[in-house]
Amino acid sequence: MHLASNIQIKKPLCLIGGGELPDETTLICSRGSDSALELLSTCKLANLTVRAELGCCLLHRSGRLTIERCVLQCESNPLDFLSCPIVSTATADNFSSSVKYNKDSVSVSRTRIEGGAKAVSTSGDLVLQRVRVIYARTNLLFWFDMEPVVVV
Numbered sequence: 001m002h003l004a005s006n007i008q009i010k011k012p013l014c015l016i017g018g019g020e021l022p023d024e025t026t027l028i029c030s031r032g033s034d035s036a037l038e039l040l041s042t043c044k045l046a047n048l049t050v051r052a053e054l055g056c057c058l059l060h061r062s063g064r065l066t067i068e069r070c071v072l073q074c075e076s077n078p079l080d081f082l083s084c085p086i087v088s089t090a091t092a093d094n095f096s097s098s099v100k101y102n103k104d105s106v107s108v109s110r111t112r113i114e115g116g117a118k119a120v121s122t123s124g125d126l127v128l129q130r131v132r133v134i135y136a137r138t139n140l141l142f143w144f145d146m147e148p149v150v151v152v
Contacts, residue, residue: 039061067109112119112142
């Protein structure tokens with residue numbers, strides 16, 4: 001387990017957990033922090049667990065964020081309404097409808113999301129698209145994208 005509170009990632013980064021399972025590499029965000037990771041650039045997170053005691057696991061501000069085979073957990077507590085595993089404040093300022101390239105987006109696949117009032121919160125221009133959930137015996141696995149809406 002590693003403590004991770006309000007760590008800003010401003011350059012492209014690929015963060016991959018060690019071991020066979022995501023639970024073998026865990027980042028813990030302590031109470032009183034806004035997020036474990038604040039993402040301001042293109043990033044890929046794979047095969048790791050991010051746990052937040054209060055607040056969010058991932059705060060996506062800009063860039064393309066890819067999350068694969070991860071576990072995002074918000075601790076259950078009376079203040080669940082303050083917790084959300086993924087928060088995005090990204091805007092579509094740099095998005096051109098003539099080009100199939102999203103500067104700001106989030107893509108989630110084979111990821112377990114637990115706790116909090118809701119799995120995802122957006123206050124920018126990105127919206128949930130192509131949502132799939134598979135119910136396994138012990139948990140739910142999510143696949144979804146968050147992208148700007150293209151108005152033609």
